[in-house]
Amino acid sequence: MPHSDETLSQSPRPQFDSTQWSLVIQSQHLSSAEGQVALAELCKRYWYPLYAHVRSLGHDLHQSEDLTQGFFERLIEKNYVGDADPARGKFRTFLLTSLTNFLANEHDKRTALKRGGTRKQFSLDLENAEKRYAIEPFTSDSPAKRFEQQWARSLLDRVVEQLQQSYSDAGKSTLFDNLKQFLVGSETESAATIGRRLGISEAAVRVAAHRLRAAYRALLRAEIASTVTDQSGVDNEIAALFSAFSPKEKHIPKGM
Amino acid sequence: MPGQRFIEKYLSFRLSIAAMSFADSFHEICSVCETPISSGLTAGLCPRCLLGAAMADATDGELAETMNSGSVGPSGAGSLLDCFESTSDHGNQQTLFGDYVLIEEIARGGMGVVYRARHQKLGREVAMKVILSGQFASENDVRRFEMEAEAAAALDHPGIVPIYEIGQHQGHHFFTMKLIEGGSLAMRISELRKNLRTFVAVVAQVAEAIDYAHRRGILHRDIKPANILLDGDGHPLVTDLGLAKRTEAESDLTGTGAIVGTPAYMPPEQASASKEITTSADVYAIGAVLYEGLTGHPPHQGESPIATLMLAAKGEVQPPSSFNRQADRVLELVCMKCLSREPNERYASPGLLADDLRRWLAGESVSVRPKSLVSIFGEMVSDQLRSALGAMLIGVVGGLLTALPIYSNIAANLFGEPGAPFNLTELRESLPNFAVVDHWWLHPPAWLGNQGFLVGVSLSLLLGLAIEKIVRPRETRQAIAVGLVAGLLMTIVQFGMYGIAASWQTHKLTSSHRINAMARASLLAEQQRQQAVEYLFTEFPDLRALEPNDRAELLGKAVSTQMMLASPSSFLGTLGICLAFSIIYCVAGTIYANRLAMAKIWWLPMLVRYLEVMVMMSGAMVTLVFILLFKFGMVANEEGAIPVPLQLFVILAIWIAATMPGWRMMRWYTRWPIYVVCTLTALSLAGSVARGLE
Numbered sequence: 001m002p003h004s005d006e007t008l009s010q011s012p013r014p015q016f017d018s019t020q021w022s023l024v025i026q027s028q029h030l031s032s033a034e035g036q037v038a039l040a041e042l043c044k045r046y047w048y049p050l051y052a053h054v055r056s057l058g059h060d061l062h063q064s065e066d067l068t069q070g071f072f073e074r075l076i077e078k079n080y081v082g083d084a085d086p087a088r089g090k091f092r093t094f095l096l097t098s099l100t101n102f103l104a105n106e107h108d109k110r111t112a113l114k115r116g117g118t119r120k121q122f123s124l125d126l127e128n129a130e131k132r133y134a135i136e137p138f139t140s141d142s143p144a145k146r147f148e149q150q151w152a153r154s155l156l157d158r159v160v161e162q163l164q165q166s167y168s169d170a171g172k173s174t175l176f177d178n179l180k181q182f183l184v185g186s187e188t189e190s191a192a193t194i195g196r197r198l199g200i201s202e203a204a205v206r207v208a209a210h211r212l213r214a215a216y217r218a219l220l221r222a223e224i225a226s227t228v229t230d231q232s233g234v235d236n237e238i239a240a241l242f243s244a245f246s247p248k249e250k251h252i253p254k255g256m
Numbered sequence: 257m258p259g260q261r262f263i264e265k266y267l268s269f270r271l272s273i274a275a276m277s278f279a280d281s282f283h284e285i286c287s288v289c290e291t292p293i294s295s296g297l298t299a300g301l302c303p304r305c306l307l308g309a310a311m312a313d314a315t316d317g318e319l320a321e322t323m324n325s326g327s328v329g330p331s332g333a334g335s336l337l338d339c340f341e342s343t344s345d346h347g348n349q350q351t352l353f354g355d356y357v358l359i360e361e362i363a364r365g366g367m368g369v370v371y372r373a374r375h376q377k378l379g380r381e382v383a384m385k386v387i388l389s390g391q392f393a394s395e396n397d398v399r400r401f402e403m404e405a406e407a408a409a410a411l412d413h414p415g416i417v418p419i420y421e422i423g424q425h426q427g428h429h430f431f432t433m434k435l436i437e438g439g440s441l442a443m444r445i446s447e448l449r450k451n452l453r454t455f456v457a458v459v460a461q462v463a464e465a466i467d468y469a470h471r472r473g474i475l476h477r478d479i480k481p482a483n484i485l486l487d488g489d490g491h492p493l494v495t496d497l498g499l500a501k502r503t504e505a506e507s508d509l510t511g512t513g514a515i516v517g518t519p520a521y522m523p524p525e526q527a528s529a530s531k532e533i534t535t536s537a538d539v540y541a542i543g544a545v546l547y548e549g550l551t552g553h554p555p556h557q558g559e560s561p562i563a564t565l566m567l568a569a570k571g572e573v574q575p576p577s578s579f580n581r582q583a584d585r586v587l588e589l590v591c592m593k594c595l596s597r598e599p600n601e602r603y604a605s606p607g608l609l610a611d612d613l614r615r616w617l618a619g620e621s622v623s624v625r626p627k628s629l630v631s632i633f634g635e636m637v638s639d640q641l642r643s644a645l646g647a648m649l650i651g652v653v654g655g656l657l658t659a660l661p662i663y664s665n666i667a668a669n670l671f672g673e674p675g676a677p678f679n680l681t682e683l684r685e686s687l688p689n690f691a692v693v694d695h696w697w698l699h700p701p702a703w704l705g706n707q708g709f710l711v712g713v714s715l716s717l718l719l720g721l722a723i724e725k726i727v728r729p730r731e732t733r734q735a736i737a738v739g740l741v742a743g744l745l746m747t748i749v750q751f752g753m754y755g756i757a758a759s760w761q762t763h764k765l766t767s768s769h770r771i772n773a774m775a776r777a778s779l780l781a782e783q784q785r786q787q788a789v790e791y792l793f794t795e796f797p798d799l800r801a802l803e804p805n806d807r808a809e810l811l812g813k814a815v816s817t818q819m820m821l822a823s824p825s826s827f828l829g830t831l832g833i834c835l836a837f838s839i840i841y842c843v844a845g846t847i848y849a850n851r852l853a854m855a856k857i858w859w860l861p862m863l864v865r866y867l868e869v870m871v872m873m874s875g876a877m878v879t880l881v882f883i884l885l886f887k888f889g890m891v892a893n894e895e896g897a898i899p900v901p902l903q904l905f906v907i908l909a910i911w912i913a914a915t916m917p918g919w920r921m922m923r924w925y926t927r928w929p930i931y932v933v934c935t936l937t938a939l940s941l942a943g944s945v946a947r948g949l950e
Contacts, residue, residue, distance in 0.1 A: 057563070104528065104566045149303070156306050157297040164299060184286075184305035213309065220310050238310050245291050245304035 021091040021227045036076065042091060042226070043072050045158060049150035050099055056143050057103070071102045090237060091227035092151050096144070148244035155227075155241070159219045166215070174198070175208065182209035183216055354425035356384060356432070372435065382420060382432040405431040407474050408495075415465025417485060417495040433495070438488055442481035445548060452584065453617060455549045458484075458492045460613035463542050465494050467607035470535045477533060479541035480521045481548065519564040520554035521545065524571030524597055527556075536599035539606055543594020550576035550583045555595055571597040586616055589624040643734065646727035647741035651842065654719045654742065655749025657712040658837050665705035666757035670764065672699040677764070716837070717870040719746075720845020721863070724853050732850060739846030743838035750834040755827065758890075762826035765892060767819045770795060774815065822889075829888030833881050840877045845870060848919065855921060868931065869918035875938060876911035879904055893949075901945045910938045 021042060047068060055064045075098060167176035178194050191205040224234045285292055286302035293302050351358040356373040373384040409419040422431040448455045462484055466476055483496040519527060523540035526533050547555045555573045558564035573595045576583040590612050596602045603609040612622040670678050680694045723742055729735035776788035793800055796814060799807045848869055852862045883904050889897035914934035917927040
């Protein structure tokens with residue numbers, strides 16, 4: 001059924017989450033249940049990049065599962081966040097630093113893996129992690145860079161999925177599928193072709209594409225905002241994640 | 257309700273992962289930027305292009321076209337330069353930045369990009385460091401960037417790259433510094449180290465420059481060959497004060513806890529973020545550069561940055577001669593002094609290090625002496641000695657705490673108290689010529705046997721915690737070893753005292769009444785003598801059937817045999833009890849205390865958790881002691897030794913089960929009900945055993 005210009009004008013309103021990294025930091029000692037729930041929620045969103053990082057450091061499947069699970073348990077239970085320096089900002093950096101410390105400690109006392117006890121407090125569905133890891137594109141980048149890439153992929157997937165969801169909730173899945181190429185700017189088809197297929201004008205396609213991009217940017221910024229402490233950090237984070245995908249740097253002195 | 261939301265989100269999270277995992281394992285390459293695209297993720301869109309699209313001005317709807325025009329090319333020079341191009345009025349070939357023309361990107365660091373740039377009016381070429389993502393920088397990034405520039409600009413030394421200008425252009429913070437053309441030491445180290453004297457001279461100059469910076473209150477914190485630039489004459493200039501920190505004014509931007517720096521050249525205190533970083537961290541890093549000159553590689557080398565960081569945190573460095581037999585022994589000493597694990601064992605300042613390097617260059621003797629055998633041995637021993645002494649101390653104290661009250665009680669009951677069956681004073685009053693010495697240790701003070709017992713047992717609950725505090729085992733294996741040694745000593749001390757008392761007790765229980773009867777049968781007047789004889793006949797009915805001549809001899813043999821055969825089981829039983837005490841209080845206590853210490857809990861909850869488990873273990877121990885007492889015939893009534901009641905094993909199992917919640921680090925609301933249930937069950941069972949015995 002062809003879309004009319006009227007239906008296109010009502011762009012689906014994406015839902016925004018209220019879980020914020022800044023909220024977690026503010027509730028410093030996590031004494032508030034709110035802070036703890038917020039942290040657990042953030043961890044649920046971003047556990048996979050950490051798993052992939054641990055895995056890429058050469059730990060086997062089971063070790064990686066144990067280490068990732070153990071790390072998050074500690075993080076949530078032991079109130080690591082109490083040490084978080086709000087000035088350091090990013091949730092991503094905080095996680096990687098904490099994980100690095102955790103792995104350094106764990107390396108010395110392998111035994112603590114089966115610490116158990118509070119296991120049930122926080123559990124990750126690690127069963128499927130390996131399936132995802134097994135199909136990761138191979139890159140020869142450094143683990144830190146790969147972590148950033150994984151982070152970006154997880155984050156973007158969440159954003160695009162929310163976007164897709166809000167379109168499909170509004171009954172506009174077809175529109176989304178046709179327009180999503182505009183999100184990356186690789187126009188494999190012209191707006192006119194898409195317009196003919198959807199039965200709308202070329203101008204209407206451009207307007208719809210513009211709305212899609214605006215909604216995407218808003219969602220992306222909201223998602224990133226939930227992992228940094230202040231709004232101004234959002235652009236920084238987008239740039240940092242973007243540069244994580246930059247091809248290898250030239251061999252120039254890293255002098256200055 | 258947060259709980260409800262939490263569950264919903266968790267469910268959707270699981271579903272999304274499940275859906276993802278069944279995606280086709282094929283993945284594509286982005287046709288624009290060649291980034292691999294994960295299948296099943298981001299609706300098949302390229303993550304790099306998605307981010308690139310979001311980077312352009314949000315108010316500009318045509319960002320996709322900008323992206324498409326090729327500004328994000330495979331060169332990967334990044335967004336910054338492109339950003340200037342689009343904002344520059346002279347957009348042709350040149351990229352303008354304030355008064356500067358950006359010529360090329362020469363390096364990229366954590367927060368900045370370094371360009372070769374030329375001042376339009378002065379014509380001077382400079383190195384310009386621009387903060388990444390310029391006007392979008394957070395307040396903190398700006399502050400850190402400014403501190404960096406401020407720190408470096410405050411220094412004026414031929415060994416430090418000078419700063420020309422600090423500024424801001426269209427919201428982009430930047431500073432310019434002298435452009436050093438000769439490349440970095442990282443590029444030239446393999447060539448330079450071929451001539452050791454030249455290399456050492458370079459390191460000495462670096463040490464002098466850093467010494468100057470330290471005297472101006474500035475730490476470098478990231479000295480490495482890549483941060484040592486060489487000018488045309490081969491003179492080194494230190495740069496990248498990106499991590500420099502004013503030693504005077506503590507900043508809240510990079511406090512302890514954040515690991516910054518380069519792991520391969522990092523001292524352990526920096527890698528583990530354990531201590532405040534001081535000037536000696538820079539001494540270490542200079543030593544690490546010297547090390548690379550001697551061996552061809554930095555002191556810490558792992559397969560990944562994380563692995564390297566772990567190695568650096570351990571701080572164990574192989575001496576250069578173990579890689580390079582020709583390594584200069586004197587330089588090795590100097591180098592290893594810099595690389596000491598303890599900051600206060602390194603050179604007190606980079607200046608002193610420079611002095612030693614200059615002395616080496618001049619062929620003079622340096623300040624470092626090879627370690628004497630005694631000091632090497634001392635270092636080796638000190639760690640083990642601490643464990644051994646701690647274990648010994650705790651073992652002896654534990655043994656005294658638990659065994660002295662028991663010994664005192666038995667000694668007083670048998671010998672000391674007035675009216676005791678073997679009161680020596682009364683005995684010697686009646687038999688003045690009786691040749692027995694009344695030792696002081698047969699009359700321990702009464703409080704030792706009474707209140708002393710409670711105090712001793714309560715204090716011995718804390719033995720494991722004491723070992724943890726005194727010895728501080730680094731890992732579980734060490735905790736077990738120390739606990740075992742302490743436990744062994746505790747057993748020996750206990751057995752020394754309790755063993756003696758127990759043998760008295762055994763003799764009294766098994767033989768004293770028979771010897772008494774034999775004495776009466778031989779010495780009393782006729783009628784009473786006959787009663788005693790009758791008593792012996794009831795004890796040993798077989799005697800009646802024998803010839804009167806054989807009776808006396810066999811009776812003597814039988815009683816002696818009984819006495820002798822009672823000893824081994826009494827000894828074994830006592831030893832078992834001592835071992836039970838030691839294993840519970842020393843070994844199990846230490847292991848559990850170590851487990852708690854590793855969990856890094858606040859001391860009060862830690863003490864509570866520890867005591868809970870030790871009380872439950874004490875229950876198990878008391879039960880075990882009773883089982884042993886029964887087993888070795890030390891519990892007897894008129895009919896002789898009583899076999900072990902089977903309920904005791906059940907009680908033992910209950911007590912052991914009660915320690916599990918603590919061991920598994922459960923929360924209080926899980927632990928305490930289990931304790932209550934277990935304690936009540938065990939006590940009621942124990943009550944039924946006691947009633948059964950009566």
